Amino acid sequence: MKPKILRNVPMGKRYRMIDFEWPDDNAQPGQFVMIRVTDSVDPLLRRPMSIAGLANGRMSIVCAVLGKGTAILSEKSEGDFLDVTGPYGVGFNPPESETALLCVMGGVGTAPFLFLKSRSNKKIIAFYGAADKDGLGIQTKFDEMHFSTVDGSVGTKGLVTDILLAHPEIKNKNAFLLACGPKGMLKAVDQICVREKIQGELSLEERMGCGFGVCLGCMVETDEGNKRVCVEGPVFKAGTVKW
Amino acid sequence: MKPKILRNVPMGKRYRMIDFEWPDDNAQPGQFVMIRVTDSVDPLLRRPMSIAGLANGRMSIVCAVLGKGTAILSEKSEGDFLDVTGPYGVGFNPPESETALLCVMGGVGTAPFLFLKSRSNKKIIAFYGAADKDGLGIQTKFDEMHFSTVDGSVGTKGLVTDILLAHPEIKNKNAFLLACGPKGMLKAVDQICVREKIQGELSLEERMGCGFGVCLGCMVETDEGNKRVCVEGPVFKAGTVKW
C-alpha cells in the first residue's frame, strides 16, 4: 500500500504523530504495520510501527526518532507517500467480561493504547512511566491517568511499576493488565502479574526483518517454545515469556 | 555547502531547472559542481552537474533524469537543502579577440552555454541537436539559434553536425567553436574542427567518483597523456582528445 500522508505533527517533545490514508478499518489494537521509509536500499528494511489509530479511512502512528529510519520517517511531509504493509501480528485480547483495564505504558508504548481507547468502551486506567518530562505529551485522555518519572519532574518519582503496585485495582484478582514499552518495564510488569496472580498481556518488541513470519529474526522464547513476535505476537500472555 | 533550493521548474519535456543559493559569483562557464542527492549511502556518489547560471547569490543547474540520482534530485522541492561541492574543473576559454562563437550542443549540453551567454557579450551562434522535439525547450534566446532533430520534427532533419557544416561561419577560419553534448556528437564536432582547421573546445563527460582529481576514475587520453576530466577538463582543446 502506498498511502498519502495526511498529517505529520509533533506530539510532546519526543514524538510525532503521522496520519495517512488507509482503505479499511480491519485492525486490532496491538497490531502493527511495516513501513518502508525510502525507495533506496539504505536503510533497507521496513520499520515496525504500532497502529495508534484507525478510523474513517485514516491510520495513525506515533513515531519516536531513534535512528536513521525513524529520522527519515518523521521528516516526511503531508502529501508525501508512504509504503506500508500490514496490519500484522496478534493484538490485545482482554476478556469481554472485563470492564476495567490496567494499561502500563512507557515511551511510544502508548501508541497501541490510543488505538485501544478509540475502539473500546472499557474503563482504561493508564500508568505512564518516563525518564523525565520530555517523554510526556503523547497521552491523550484515558479514563484515569497516572504518571511517574524517574527524575520526579512529573507525577510520582520512581518507576511505573511503583505507581501500578500502589493502585487499588492491583489487589483485584479480576483486574486485567496490558503493557507496552521498554523491555525492562515489560519484564517488571510480567513479574508483578505472576506474583500478584493478575492476568495480563504484554506487547513485545524485537528487531524485525520481515514482519510476517519468514525471516525468523524476531523470536522470543516462551513456555510453549520459540515464537515469532511478528506473527504469534507482538502481544503475549503475561507469565509465558522466558526473559 | 548546503544551499537551499530556491526553485525547481520543468524546462521543456525532459529537463528541470533547479536554482539554489550560492554565496559568490566565482565560477567560469564550463565548470561543474558535484551534488550529493541524499544523506543515505544509496546512491553513494555525488553527481556532476554543469553550472547553467550564477548571479546574485543564485546558482542554476539543468538536470536530465537519467537514473536514480537524477530522479531524486529532480524531485527535490523549493526549500529543501542540497549538498553541493565545487565549482570544479576548467571552463571554456575562447580567445578574447573572438566576437562570435559557434556553440554546438545536445541534450543538457546546453547548460554551460546558458551560463556562458549570461557572462559573455560575444555573439553566440547556437546549434542544437536532438533526437526529437521532446529534447527541446531548454534553449533560451541565443543570438542565432539553429535546430536539428533526427526525426525532423523540429528544425532541419538530421544531425547537428549537418547544420553546423551548412553554416557560413564554418568556412571562416577564425571562427571559434565550443561543444557540449553526447560523446558521439563531440567526436563528430572534433573531426570537423580538425578537418576544417577551426579552433575549438569540447566539454567532455566521464563517470566521476570524486570530481576533484583523486579517484582517477575519469581519465581521458589526450595527445599529452592521460588527463583527468574533472581537473584538467571537462573542457579540452579540439584536436587533442584520443577518441
Next chain:
Amino acid sequence: MVNLKVRIGSLELSNPIMSASGTFGYGLEFADKLDLKKIGAFVTKGLSLKKRLGNQMPRICETPAGMINSIGLENVGMDAFETEKLPLIHKTGAVVMANFFGETEEEYVESARRLEAMDGVHALEMNVSCPNVEKGGIEFGSDPAFLEKLTKAVKKVVKKPLIVKLSPNVADIRPFASAVENGGGDAISAINTLKGMSIDVKSRTPKIKRVFGGLSGPAIKPVALRMVYECCNTVKIPVIGIGGIASLNDALEFLMAGATAVQIGTMNFVEPEICQRIAGELSAWCVAEGVSDITTVTGSLKIA
C-alpha cells in the same frame, strides 16, 4: 509470445525468477502476497532431519544496503515439513525446491533420501555452508574434494534435480563449482551469505549474539555477480544466480553473466511480491527487446 521457460536438470520452470531459501518460509506465508504459480519456483527454508531451534537472539541486524543474519538454520524438521507443510504447499500449485543440510555426510544423504521420497518436492537444493561436525566445524563447502564426495554420495540416492548451493567465503569459487559438476550435481546455486559482523557501539556488544552472521542484500550484489560469472565460465551445468537482487535490472545482470535462473532473497522481506513483479517485468522486457526466448539472454554479456 515470449518463452521464459528454463531448465534445471530434468525440471522445467515456467520462468527463471525464484525465491531464495530462508527468505520465503515454507511458501505458505506468501500465499496471500503473490501467486506462487507465477514464479519459477520457491525454495524452502533449509530443512534438517530433526526440528531445530536455531541460535540465540538477537540474530538479525541491518547494515548499509544489507542485513546480517545468524538464524542458525531453525526449521520445522523433515517430519513436520512432510506432514504439515507439504500438503498445503501442494494446493498452491507452486514448484517447490527443498533446501536441506546436515552436520555429517550421513545426515545429508538421509535428508536427501527423505526429500526424494516426498511427492510435491520438485528439486533439492543442498546447502553446504554448514559447519561439518565431523571435520571439526569446518564448512562442508570449504574443501572441493570433500564437496565432490558429498555431492556424489547424495546424488546416489536422488533422481530429482540436485542443486548444490555454494558458499562465497572462499578464495576462489571455481574449484567448488567444478567439484559439484564432477560429483554429478545437476546445477549450482550461488551465492550464500558473506561472513560479516556488526557492533552496537553504545553497549559495545556484537549486534548478532553469535558475533558473526551472513551478510545478504543489495550490498553483496557485485561480489555475487562476479562469483556467478566465474562459476558460469567454469562449468557446463546450469548456474542459479543469487545475491542482492532487487530489480529486473539486477536479475538481468545475473542472466547475462551466464545464470540460467536467479533467486531473490532478502528483498522478499522488503517487498513480499517482488518475485512475481520481476517475473512480470522480465516478460515485458523481453517483448520490448524482441527477445523471444529467455535462454538467449543467458550468457549474452559481451566482453570487448
Next chain:
Amino acid sequence: MVNLKVRIGSLELSNPIMSASGTFGYGLEFADKLDLKKIGAFVTKGLSLKKRLGNQMPRICETPAGMINSIGLENVGMDAFETEKLPLIHKTGAVVMANFFGETEEEYVESARRLEAMDGVHALEMNVSCPNVEKGGIEFGSDPAFLEKLTKAVKKVVKKPLIVKLSPNVADIRPFASAVENGGGDAISAINTLKGMSIDVKSRTPKIKRVFGGLSGPAIKPVALRMVYECCNTVKIPVIGIGGIASLNDALEFLMAGATAVQIGTMNFVEPEICQRIAGELSAWCVAEGVSDITTVTGSLKIA
C-alpha cells in the same frame, strides 16, 4: 584532555583517523579541503618504481552503497613522487604513509628502499593485492608463506614502520595476518577491496572495462569489520581497520573490534573533509563517554 594518540610501530599518530590509499591522491588535493595536520596520517596513492598509466576506461562504477574501481594502480612513480609531490606535502605538516607495490619481490624491495630514503615519508604501507608476474598473475597476498617471505625481504631494507595491507579475497584472513607478524611487519592494515563486477544491461557489457574491479564503500563494512576482528584476535601487532567507514560510529566499531587506528577510503570522495570531521567527533565522543585515552577503546568489545 583526551589522549587520542596511537602508535603504529615506532610512529606515533596524533589520532587514529587516517585516509586510505587511492582515495586521497597525494594529499595535496585535500590541502584546501581540510587541515592535514588534524588527521592521524594520510596514505598516498599506491606508488611503483616507474610511473604507471593504469587500466582502460571506464574504470569506476557505482553499486548499492558502494563502488567498484579498476584504476590499475595508476601513479606518478617514485621519482615524481619524491621530487614533485613530497616537498609540497612536507609543507602541509601532514604525517605521510607511502603505499607501494611491485610486480616482483625485487620491485617491492627496491620500492621500499627508495621510500625508506625519503625524508618526509613517515611509514610504508605495502599493498600485496597485486598480481605477481613471477607467479603467473596470482596475487602476492594469496599465499601466506610467500607473504611472510616478502615481508621479511622488505623489512630487511626498512627501519620505518612497515604496514602490510591485506586482501580480503581469501577464505581465511588469519594465516595472512600471522604471516605478516612472523615476517616482522610492524602492523597490518585490512581490508583492501573485494573483487566484484557489474553489468550495464542496456549494452550488455561490463560496467568496468576490465570486467572485474574492487568493491569498496559502506556495502563492505560488515565483511571488513569481521576480518579486522579476526586479525586482531590472531596477532599482537597493531591492526588498522579499513572498509566502508562513513561515520564516527563506523570508526568506533573497528576500534572496539580491536583496531588501533582506521582508514577512511571511498567516503573521501563523497565528503572530502570526512577524516577531519570524524577525528573531531571522536574527541568529543571520548569526552562525553569519559574516555581519557583512546587506546582503552581498542578491543573493548564485550562478548557475552
